[in-house]
Amino acid sequence: MIIQTQHGEFSTAWEMVSKGTAxxxxxxxxxxxxxxxxWAVIVWKILQxxxxxxxxxxxxxxxxxxxxxxxxxxxxxxxxxxxxxxxFQRGLGFFREMRPGAARAGSEVRGLSPAQLExxxxxxxxxxxxxxxxxxxxxxxxxxIATVSPLLGLLGTVIGVMNxxxxxxxxxxxxxxxxxxxxxxxxxxxxxxxxxAIPAAMAYNFLTGKLNDFMGELEGISSELIATLAREGRI
Numbered sequence: 001m002i003i004q005t006q007h008g009e010f011s012t013a014w015e016m017v018s019k020g021t022a023x024x025x026x027x028x029x030x031x032x033x034x035x036x037x038x039w040a041v042i043v044w045k046i047l048q049x050x051x052x053x054x055x056x057x058x059x060x061x062x063x064x065x066x067x068x069x070x071x072x073x074x075x076x077x078x079x080x081x082x083x084x085x086x087x088f089q090r091g092l093g094f095f096r097e098m099r100p101g102a103a104r105a106g107s108e109v110r111g112l113s114p115a116q117l118e119x120x121x122x123x124x125x126x127x128x129x130x131x132x133x134x135x136x137x138x139x140x141x142x143x144x145i146a147t148v149s150p151l152l153g154l155l156g157t158v159i160g161v162m163n164x165x166x167x168x169x170x171x172x173x174x175x176x177x178x179x180x181x182x183x184x185x186x187x188x189x190x191x192x193x194x195x196x197a198i199p200a201a202m203a204y205n206f207l208t209g210k211l212n213d214f215m216g217e218l219e220g221i222s223s224e225l226i227a228t229l230a231r232e233g234r235i
Contacts (some may be wrong), residue, residue: 021163024185027156031149031192038145038200041138045203049210052135055082056217063088069228083131087218090127091225094120117226124222132215139207146201153193160186 062079066072073092076085098116164183 021159021185023159024156024189027152027159027189028192031152031189031196034145034149034152034200035196038142038196038203041141042199042203042207045138045207045210048135049207049214052083052214055080056084056214058082059084059088059221068232069225072228083135083214083218084221087124087127087131087221088225091120091124091222094123095229120226121222124225128215128218128222131218132211135214136211139204139211142200142204142207146197146204149197149200150193153190153197156189156193157186160184160189 058079059076059082062075063072066075069092072088076088079085098120160183163185
């Protein structure tokens with residue numbers, strides 16, 4: 001179907017935009033930028049969480065085979081830096097600072113008091129929060145794009161409908177040739193907003209789930225570290 005406008009006739013969505021009004025072209029250009037940005041964030045975060053999954057598997061495999069915290073610490077020092085190794089080293093390092101010698105097997109140095117144990121938990125939680133903030137960087141933009149894109153599309157729809165009514169008033173006719181251009185632009189803008197928003201919203205929920213899984217792994221490492229120290233009689 002070919003639609004006639006004051007800019008000429010067009011039969012494809014691209015021609016509908018390129019020959020449309022300046023307002024529609026601006027909105028579609030902004031939506032295109034948002035789409036590129038969202039897909040860049042999606043690819044970046046998927047690759048990042050895939051790397052974190054591999055690092056988690058490596059950490060669990062090597063540390064899980066250690067018999068004592070000292071063996072685990074030596075295994076961690078041989079691994080590449082990751083959120084899991086940083087959390088483990090931060091927790092055990094802080095434990096050693098509070099009670100020098102208590103982290104060594106067979107040591108007679110008394111372990112932590114209840115207050116010091118609570119401080120250790122706070123230190124671990126702080127490290128978890130920092131790692132979470134780093135892993136969550138960029139995910140919030142997907143929520144913003146998923147929210148803003150439909151609104152931009154709605155704005156284009158409103159402008160298109162306004163153009164339709166202005167065309168009717170200008171031409172003094174309500175024929176399809178007068179109404180169609182504005183309606184077509186309205187539909188294109190609305191569809192463009194949904195095309196950008198739907199993948200961004202899906203990716204945001206998917207990555208939020210991955211982020212929660214990542215935080216669960218960090219919390220599990222913290223709890224296991226404290227439990228191991230207690231089991232070895234160092235707390």
